[in-house]
Amino acid sequence: MISRGTLPTLTILRICVNPTRSRGSRLNIIIIAEGAIDRSGKPISSNYVKDLVVQRLGFDTRVTVLGHVQRGGTPSAFDRVLSSKMGMEAVMALLEATPDTPACVVSLSGNQSVRLPLMECVQVTKDVQKAMDEKRFEEAIQLRGRSFENNWNIYKLLAHQKPAQEKSPFSMAILNVGAPAAGMNAAVRSAVRIAICQGHTVYVVSDGFEGLSKGQVREVGWHDVAGWLGRGGSMLGTKRTLPKTCMEKIVENVRKFNIQALLVIGGFEAYEGVLQLVEARGQYEELCIIMCVIPATISNNVPGTDFSLGSDTAVNAAMESCDRIKQSASGTKRRVFIVETMGGYCGYLSTVTGIAVGADAAYVYEDPFTIHDLKANVEHLTDKMKTDIQRGLVLRNEKCHEHYTTEFLYNLYSSEGKGIFDCRINVLGHLQQVRGTGQHGPLLSPRAGPGKAPSSRGVRPVGCLEGSAQSTGPGKLPLPRPLCMALGCDRHHAAPGAVPVISPLLCDPPLPPKNLAPFAAPLSSSRDKTRLEPNPPRRRVVIARRAPAGRKGGQTLVGWDGGTSKEAGWFPGAG
Known part of the structure; x- marks a missing residue:
């Protein structure tokens, strides 16, 4: 480039x-x-x-x-959502402005719409051009913004690397766990090549933890991951099997291949799986190795990250399907489509897709709805059929309600709209998993991958992306020991008002990869770091809090410092 x-x-x-x-x-x-x-x-x-x-x-x-050619084409889901957010923010800025309010520019900072003074933006633009004219190129890159600088540095890191001439004794294994998600292959590719450039031996594991238990481990080289960047799904294969069902065989293969680090890419099953491995360290010395998790799930329902790998691609797949459905409805006239999206209890896909396609309604688990809400939506569609736009699109998250299923909505809309409009059902299902990686998948995957070549600092925090900047652990509260995930976190974090708080901790001084003693002793926690002590006294620590949105009350997750997940429990009150 x-x-x-x-x-x-x-x-x-x-x-x-x-x-x-x-x-x-x-x-x-x-x-x-x-x-x-x-x-x-x-x-x-x-x-x-x-x-x-x-x-x-x-x-x-x-x-x-x-x-x-770069100007044409259908807008992506990200562009549509961004346009909607910024348009809304611009209208609010106009309504709140007074005759003395200076002109502003509606911009995006991280993932938040912000208002910046117009003259400051013009001055920054002039500063960029001035830096270019004076050949101060590094400064010009910085003035372009943090995202541009990060992407440029990552590109140079990946594009200009070459395999190391000398091999190091360090080895690591990479596996995918859970459901397939676009971006998994790009993350594997970047991690493999960065590790090879540092001289490490890299193994890949087929079929997740189950493959690790069966010894489906092979060493990979530079060209083995060529062409993986834009491929969807998982080239390694992925399964939901957790380590607790085959722990001894996993330990045996970790010992056999001398694996000194484990990089797990996946959704909540990856979190649970690594947590089980960490908790088994007291029994198996072989598991006292470096571990890291990269969140990858189309549902975007895991803690520790604003965007998980695969979520943007899934939204684009759902958006493209809904665009075709709307085209069909436009030709048929007076027809309403009920579209079911994936995502479990998390309404991310339905919500973002609804914004991108202009859906008439989106039913999600986070926003409880009643039969009166359904009736109001039917009345809205009835009135809409009297206008020039005689079509309707309703999105439903697959687990948004226990009783108001997709079939129930179809029967209700068909009955109440009889003679005014007819109704059809479309269940997108696994179409959202198999689409080729979108523009954000290959971009986020290397950002989560390059920084994850392990060192000898013990357990690494979960690799996550917060806003537009890469981070490791956006939380505020310390965990009772250095885990790479949230201890005791909800299985479905998107329940109304549930807010898991995560703060991974690093081990200092560095830990020897195969030393069982440091992990057998409990650890004492501080706000910044976790230091190993021989036998510190056990004390209770706050792990996470959750509170209903807009209401008092809530719960606090409390556990023992150095304890296991079974010793933790929720208590009333989020104070």
């Missing part, structure tokens, strides 16, 4: 193209920004680069100018 302020063009080509060819790659793609210049200020055109490659490197080369 050639952008403004890069090294001389021929130097880049020799550094990037020749090594990939020497590793057996038969294809090289060079992306050139429209206004690219080198560090001396000389413009870099696509034809100039083509001539260099043909004349100096001797490779057959073609030029493709994307041009206005």
Whole structure:
């Protein structure tokens, strides 16, 4: 990728193209920004680069100018939701403004809509151009924003790496657990290549913890993960089996392959599985190794992250299906479609898809509804059929209500709308899992992957993304010991008002990978770090709190410092 302020063009080509060819790659793609210049200020055109490659490197080369193709196409779910949020924020800004209110720009910071003074934004734009003109390229990148800088650094990290010449004695295993999610393969690819660049031995495990118990472990190299970036699902295979059903066999294979670190990519089953491995350390010395979890589930219903791998792709799959359904309804006239999405008890898919497609109603578990709400929606659709838009779209999360099932909604809408509109059902099901990775899947996966090549600092916190910045542990309360997940967290975190609070802890000083003694002794907690002590006194600690939204009361999860999940319990009051 050639952008403004890069090294001389021929130097880049020799550094990037020749090594990939020497590793057996038969294809090289060079992306050139429209206004690219080198560090001396000389413009870099696509034809100039083509001539260099043909004349100096001797490779057959073609030029493709994307041009206005990049402006066309159907908006993605992210663009639709972002437009809706920013449009709403802009209207609120206008309604709240006074004649003395300065002009503002509605912008996005992290995942929140914010209002920034117009003149400050104009000044930042001028500062970027000034930095470019003065060849202060590093400063210009910083002025572009944190997301741009992070993405640029990650790209350079992944694109310019090469396998290490010397092997280290460290080895790690990667496995997928739970349901397939787009982005799993991209996360595996980035983790494998970063680890190989550091000289580590990397194993991949087929079929999750069940495959680990059966010895389905193989070593992978650089080219074994080639082409995985845009593939959906799980190339390794994934299952929901938990370690407690085959713990001894898992320990046996960890010992057999000398696995010193475990990277688990998956949903809540990955959280539960690693928690079981951590709790079994008192019985098995082989499990006193580094562990890390990358959240990956289309439901986006796991704690510790705002966005899990696969959720954006699932929303886009549901959105595309709903777009086709709306097109069908437009041709038929006076027809209402009831669409069921996945997500368990979490209404993320239904809510975000509803915003993206302009649904008439979205029923989710987090917002309890009654028969009166259903009746009001039927009346709304009845009135809508009298307008020019004679179609309806209703979204329903698969577990939004125990009794008001999809079939019940169909019967209700069909009966109450008889003579005015007819009704049809569409259950999207696993269509939301198999779509190719969307634009955010490959982007989030490397962000969760590169920083996860383990070191010898003990248990790593769960890899998560909060807003637009990568973080490890966004919580406020310490866990009683260094786990990579929330102890005692709800199985379905999206229950009304449930707010799990997570704060992973690091072990300091570094822990030897195969030393059982430090993990056998209880640990004392502080707000910042966890230090090992011989036999500290046991004390109660607050693990998490949850409170009903807008109401008093709630519960607090309390456990023993250094205890197990069975010793923890919920108590009344969230104070």
